[in-house]
Amino acid sequence: MCGIVGIVAANPTPPEAQHTVLAAMASRLLHRGPDADGYYCQGAVGLGHRRLSIIDLAGGAQPMQTADGALCVTFNGEIFNFIELRQALEQKGYKFSTHSDTEVILHLYREYGMDFPNKLNGQFAIGLWDVARQQLILVRDRVGICPLYYYFDSEQLVFASEIKALAPALPHGFTLNNQALDDIFTGWTCLPPETIFRDIWQVQPGEMLIVSDPKNITRQFYWQLNYPQNTGEYDRRTENQLIDELHHLLTDATSIRLRSDVPIGAYLSGGLDSSVLVALMHKQINAQLHTFSLGFTDPALDESAFQDRVVNFLGTQHSRRMIDYNQIAQSLVQTIWHTESPILRTAPVPMGLLSQWVHEQGYKVVLTGEGADEVLGGYDIFKEAKVRQFWAKQPSSSWRPQLLTRLYPYMELPKGDASVYLKRFFGVGLETPELLWHSHMPRWQTTSKAKLFFSDNFAASLNDNFESKISRLFPPQAANWHVFNRAQFLEIKTLMSGYLLTSQGDRMLTKHSVEGRFPFLDHRLMEFANRLPPKFKMKAMREKYLLRRMASIYLPPDISLRHKQPYRAPNVAASQDALFNSELADYLTADTCNRWGIFTANKVGFLLQKARAAKALNTSEAQALTGILTTHILLDQFCSRRI
Amino acid sequence: MTTDAAREQLRQFILNNYLFTDEQSALADDASFLDNGILDSMGILELIDFLDEGFNIKVAGDELVPENLDSINSVLKFLAAKAQG
Numbered sequence: 001m002c003g004i005v006g007i008v009a010a011n012p013t014p015p016e017a018q019h020t021v022l023a024a025m026a027s028r029l030l031h032r033g034p035d036a037d038g039y040y041c042q043g044a045v046g047l048g049h050r051r052l053s054i055i056d057l058a059g060g061a062q063p064m065q066t067a068d069g070a071l072c073v074t075f076n077g078e079i080f081n082f083i084e085l086r087q088a089l090e091q092k093g094y095k096f097s098t099h100s101d102t103e104v105i106l107h108l109y110r111e112y113g114m115d116f117p118n119k120l121n122g123q124f125a126i127g128l129w130d131v132a133r134q135q136l137i138l139v140r141d142r143v144g145i146c147p148l149y150y151y152f153d154s155e156q157l158v159f160a161s162e163i164k165a166l167a168p169a170l171p172h173g174f175t176l177n178n179q180a181l182d183d184i185f186t187g188w189t190c191l192p193p194e195t196i197f198r199d200i201w202q203v204q205p206g207e208m209l210i211v212s213d214p215k216n217i218t219r220q221f222y223w224q225l226n227y228p229q230n231t232g233e234y235d236r237r238t239e240n241q242l243i244d245e246l247h248h249l250l251t252d253a254t255s256i257r258l259r260s261d262v263p264i265g266a267y268l269s270g271g272l273d274s275s276v277l278v279a280l281m282h283k284q285i286n287a288q289l290h291t292f293s294l295g296f297t298d299p300a301l302d303e304s305a306f307q308d309r310v311v312n313f314l315g316t317q318h319s320r321r322m323i324d325y326n327q328i329a330q331s332l333v334q335t336i337w338h339t340e341s342p343i344l345r346t347a348p349v350p351m352g353l354l355s356q357w358v359h360e361q362g363y364k365v366v367l368t369g370e371g372a373d374e375v376l377g378g379y380d381i382f383k384e385a386k387v388r389q390f391w392a393k394q395p396s397s398s399w400r401p402q403l404l405t406r407l408y409p410y411m412e413l414p415k416g417d418a419s420v421y422l423k424r425f426f427g428v429g430l431e432t433p434e435l436l437w438h439s440h441m442p443r444w445q446t447t448s449k450a451k452l453f454f455s456d457n458f459a460a461s462l463n464d465n466f467e468s469k470i471s472r473l474f475p476p477q478a479a480n481w482h483v484f485n486r487a488q489f490l491e492i493k494t495l496m497s498g499y500l501l502t503s504q505g506d507r508m509l510t511k512h513s514v515e516g517r518f519p520f521l522d523h524r525l526m527e528f529a530n531r532l533p534p535k536f537k538m539k540a541m542r543e544k545y546l547l548r549r550m551a552s553i554y555l556p557p558d559i560s561l562r563h564k565q566p567y568r569a570p571n572v573a574a575s576q577d578a579l580f581n582s583e584l585a586d587y588l589t590a591d592t593c594n595r596w597g598i599f600t601a602n603k604v605g606f607l608l609q610k611a612r613a614a615k616a617l618n619t620s621e622a623q624a625l626t627g628i629l630t631t632h633i634l635l636d637q638f639c640s641r642r643i
Numbered sequence: 644m645t646t647d648a649a650r651e652q653l654r655q656f657i658l659n660n661y662l663f664t665d666e667q668s669a670l671a672d673d674a675s676f677l678d679n680g681i682l683d684s685m686g687i688l689e690l691i692d693f694l695d696e697g698f699n700i701k702v703a704g705d706e707l708v709p710e711n712l713d714s715i716n717s718v719l720k721f722l723a724a725k726a727q728g
Contacts, residue, residue, distance in 0.1 A: 421684055424677045449680065452663065606663035618685040 001146070001506065001515040002062075003029025003050035003161040004074040006127045007169055008136045010155050010214050015041040022048035024168035029161055031338075032076070032510045038062055040072050045129050045136065047074040052513055054078070054364060055261055060100035067097065070131050071106050076161050077124035077146040078517070079104055080256040085119060109137070117208060117222045121256065121523065125203070127159060136211040142223045142523050143371075144192075144205035144497035145516075147506055151200055157214045162507075163200055163340045167643045174200070174638045178461045181598070184342055185450045185627055186466040187440070189498025191473065196341050197638070205497050223523065225492060227485035227530050229477055235531040242536060243550050245528060250550070253522035254280045257367055264365045264517075265290040265358060268318065270306030271565055272544065272551060273369030273378070275314075277519060279554035281367060282314050291316040292358050292366065294350050294569070297324040301568050310559055321357040323350045325570050329578035333633055338511045339503040340638070342631040344447065344623040347569040351508035359512040366509075370500060371520035374492045375529045377484070377537025378544045378564050383407050385439035385487045386538065388426060392433035401426065407541075436478055437470050439487035440494075450624035453599045453607070470494075484534035572629075573622040576612060587632040588625075596635050599628050649698070649722060653715055656693055661686055672715040687712060694718070700725050 005025040007018065018041040026037050026048040033050030040047040040063040049062035055078070063074040079085070082101035085108060090096065094107045101122075108116040109128055114137070117126075123145035128137040138159055140148045150159040151166050158169040167174070174197045180190035190196055192204040203209055206223040228234050235242065254277065258264055266281055268274045268291040282289050291311065296302045304320060311318040328349045335349045336342075358366060373379050384407060391400040401422040423430070429441040444466065451459070473493055478486060501518075509516045519525070529537075532546065539545040543564050551560040572578050579585065586592065588608060593601035607625055611617055617625060637643070644652075654670060661681050662669050676682040682690065690712060694700045700722060702711075711721040 421677070421687065425684060445680075446683075602665075603663040606659050606665075610660055610663075618683060620683065 001032055001510045001513075002052050002076045003032035003165065003510075004076045004125060004127055004148075005029070005048040005160045005165050006074060006129075006136070006158070007046045008157045008211050008214060009044040012043040013041075013046070018046040021169050022046045025158075025160055025165045026050050028165040028167070031513060032161060034513050036061060040065070040074070040129075042072075042129075042131070047072060047127055047129060049074045052364060052515065053262075054515060055082075055259070056098055056100035057261055059098035060102055062102055064098075064100075064102045064106065066106050066110070067095075071109060071128065072131070073102060073105050073109075073126060073128045075102050075105060075124060075126045076148075077122060077126075077141065078257075078515070079120050079122040079124065080259060080517075080522075081121040083259070114208070114210070114220075115222075123517070123521075125161060134212065136209075138203050138209040138211065139222075140203040140205060140207055142206045143492065143501065143521050143526075145501055145506065145518060145521065147502060148203040149195065149200055150203065150209075152214050152217065154215055157211050157217065159203075163195065163197060164337075164638070164643060166200065173642045174198075176598075176635065176639060178458065179464055181342065181631065182451070182454075182462050183466050183469065184344070185454075186444050186448050187470075187494050188344055188447065189494055189502075190341070191466075191469050191494070191498070196634070224475065225489055225526075225530070226475075226477075227481045227489065229480035231533075233531065234533045235528070239536070239546075239549070242532065242546060246525075246546055246550050247553065249522065249525045249528055250276075250519060251280055251284075253519040253525050254367070255284055257517040257519050257522075258284060260365055262364050263290070263362075264367065265292055265361075265363045266316075267291070267354070267366050267368040267516075268293050268307055268310060268316070269369070269567065270303040270310055271369070272548065272555075272560060272562060273372035273520065275310045275369075275555055275559050276547065276551040277367060277369050278310065278314055278316060279551075280519075282316065283554075289314075289316045290361070290363065291318045292354060292361075292363075293318065293320045294354050295320045295322045296350075296570060297322060298570055301570060303565060306559075306562065306565075310555075313556065313559065319357065319361060321354055323353055323570065325572065325575035325578040326582075327353060328570055328572050329575070329582045329584055332572060332584060332630070333637075335508075335511075336630050336633040337637055338507045339630075340507070340634070341503055342627055342634055343499075343503055344450065344627045345569070346572045346626055347567065348504040348508050349572075350569045351504050352511050355509045355512040355514040358514050364513065365515045365517065367517045367519060369520060370505065370516070370518045371496065372544065372547065373564070374488060374496045375520055375526050376544045376547045377488065377534070378547075379491065380407060380564070380566070381439060381443060381491065382484060382487050382538060383541055383543065384426070384442070385483060386541075388430070388438070388442075389433055389483055391427075392430050395427075395430045433483075436474050436486050437467060437490060439483065440490050446620055447623060449620040450627050453603050453624055453628060455597055455600045458598045482534050484537065485530070571622050571626060573611065573617055573625040579611065579625075584629060587629050587636070592632050593628075596632060598631060604628060644698070646719060646723070650715060650719060652697060653718060656690075656697070657681065657715070660689070670715070674715075675709075675713050677709060677713055690718075694722070698722060 029050045033052045035053040036051040047063040065072045079101040082104045085104045089107045123141045125146040125148035126139040177198045180196045183190045193201045210218040293307045295304045387403045536546040590601035
């Protein structure tokens with residue numbers, strides 16, 4: 001990964017002044033690209049780049065111009081099919097002076113114009129300046145692996161890989177977007193194009209912005225998630241043919257993601273997705289593969305035994321970093337500087353500690369299994385949705401909701417007839433199964449309990465709600481999608497893009513100059529998976545059915561058939577010591593609550609009192625406490641002064 | 644313990660631990676804990692522990708029904724019935 005910055009001003013700017021601002025912006029992205037920096041200043045336009053050298057170490061410097069100076073690009077990410085694209089362009093007569101994937105973007109734009117992103121297989125955030133047209137093109141990859149933020153007013157449009165890098169060019173400091181905080185306290189993420197800060201926007205996954213001047217911005221999507229509208233549109237090949245196709249696509253998606261001029265490692269959680277990925281990598285790499293994982297001192301969360309099983313079977317060189325609650329408390333403030341968002345669980349922190357470990361071992365690139373659950377149907381929420389749809393056909397049934405107890409065996413329920421309790425916790429929306437977001441209503445309801453702590457003034461400032469925003473997220477044809485596909489769409493558009501790939505993904509990887517690559521998010525594989533009949537994703541209650549069948553080629557049954565275990569990391573709210581005997585306590589005082597006015601000090605006091613008592617906080621309460629804590633950390637870092 | 648004292652103790656437990664306030668008006672005595680989202684599954688179990696520790700009341704499996712545990716009034720009625728044996 002690298003870091004990019006840029007400015008398009010309404011009027012020409014002296015190059016020295018432009019360079020000073022760009023350098024100040026780029027300096028805030030040093031962690032994303034420690035190897036080199038570069039700048040392009042021309043009239044009203046400036047582009048900057050911080051480089052993490054991975055491909056063409058000698059020749060890939062950026063911003064990069066065409067030989068005639070007509071185009072200039074600053075680019076973060078990887079174009080994995082750059083070799084094939086380059087060959088096709090060379091056949092059309094294009095001459096290349098480097099071996100980098102960056103140069104391919106320039107020629108591809110010249111050849112295909114605004115259609116060029118459709119040719120790219122990769123993860124990218126691109127700023128491309130077309131001198132003749134006096135247009136800046138901003139493009140973000142299809143699912144939002146690489147971040148891209150911007151600010152605009154009548155004088156300028158400013159963009160950067162991270163929000164903090166916009167600061168030197170802004171006319172004012174950052175202020176909280178109240179509505180976005182409400183969204184996070186509902187669905188864990190704000191919804192693009194919004195961000196947690198007012199007037200700071202994000203280019204949406206699959207979106208392209210064409211900026212002629214700061215007052216003239218055109219937005220268009222070059223790619224969008226789509227699913228069959230009727231059974232006739234599903235892939236009708238046989239099960240074995242579909243397994244072969246999945247095998248072929250995943251093998252190629254992995255293969256092109258191994259293109260690199262530096263060594264590549266892999267994250268290995270011990271679950272199906274990373275295990276099958278490591279097996280595929282192992283087959284393709286003619287050297288011992290280095291794998292990395294997290295372990296937790298809390299045995300309830302630790303998966304070391306499963307990791308060891310895979311490591312022993314595949315014979316990788318494995319490094320595990322053990323994490324305890326105090327390490328999480330010590331790293332939380334620094335983590336929020338990188339997430340640039342409040343979080344409701346502290347699960348990103350261990351991922352940041354893992355990338356530090358990877359960096360210290362001399363690795364810059366890792367492959368991970370992220371995306372398999374969303375694309376191929378692995379999450380419990382998909383099963384939960386299936387049971388709730390089944391239950392909604394007979395809402396008065398007492399045995400139908402009992403299926404949920406099989407789904408969540410660890411759920412503590414009063415003994416006796418639990419149906420009344422199940423109805424309360426999962427029955428939300430039971431009368432409205434046709435709602436496009438029906439699958440996610442219980443989750444949002446649980447998370448929303450954290451809003452009990454909002455102050456009256458803050459709550460009164462909110463004028464939109466999450467569900468109405470979600471309804472606008474769906475395209476019109478979604479009404480004809482299978483309910484399973486609707487749930488997948490929501491999971492990909494909200495939690496995956498907005499949280500897993502950002503707060504828990506890119507931000508925790510780039511924090512220590514590590515690049516993540518995600519074969520399951522190859523768009524060819526996603527488009528194939530989107531056309532699969534839902535029964536090949538979840539057969540009865542067996543998740544990721546087709547992937548399991550494919551994985552059995554490489555893995556023994558105890559690994560390929562292992563039930564999905566969600567990544568559960570220690571939450572700082574579960575540790576009194578971590579919470580009260582560290583710097584974190586300062587972010588939870590009545591003074592801090594009163595200073596920002598978002599949370600009611602008295603209520604937060606009662607929550608802390610409960611946390612201090614011997615009994616553990618429940619999920620909603622722990623999420624609320626983490627959300628309050630990290631909101632105050634973020635405000636202190638970004639809004640208490642100019643950064 | 645008088646009914647008023649029990650009511651006071653029970654109200655304080657629910658207000659402080661689930662509504663995170665000491666504002667008495669935040670909880671009506673007949674407000675359903677489930678319908679109003681005041682208690683979740685863990686909350687019900689904590690309430691059972693509280694009745695055990697604070698009132699020395701053992702709740703049997705077949706007594707774990709909303710009619711006994713779904714509001715301040717229903718819990719008080721349940722406590723009175725248990726006291727009578």
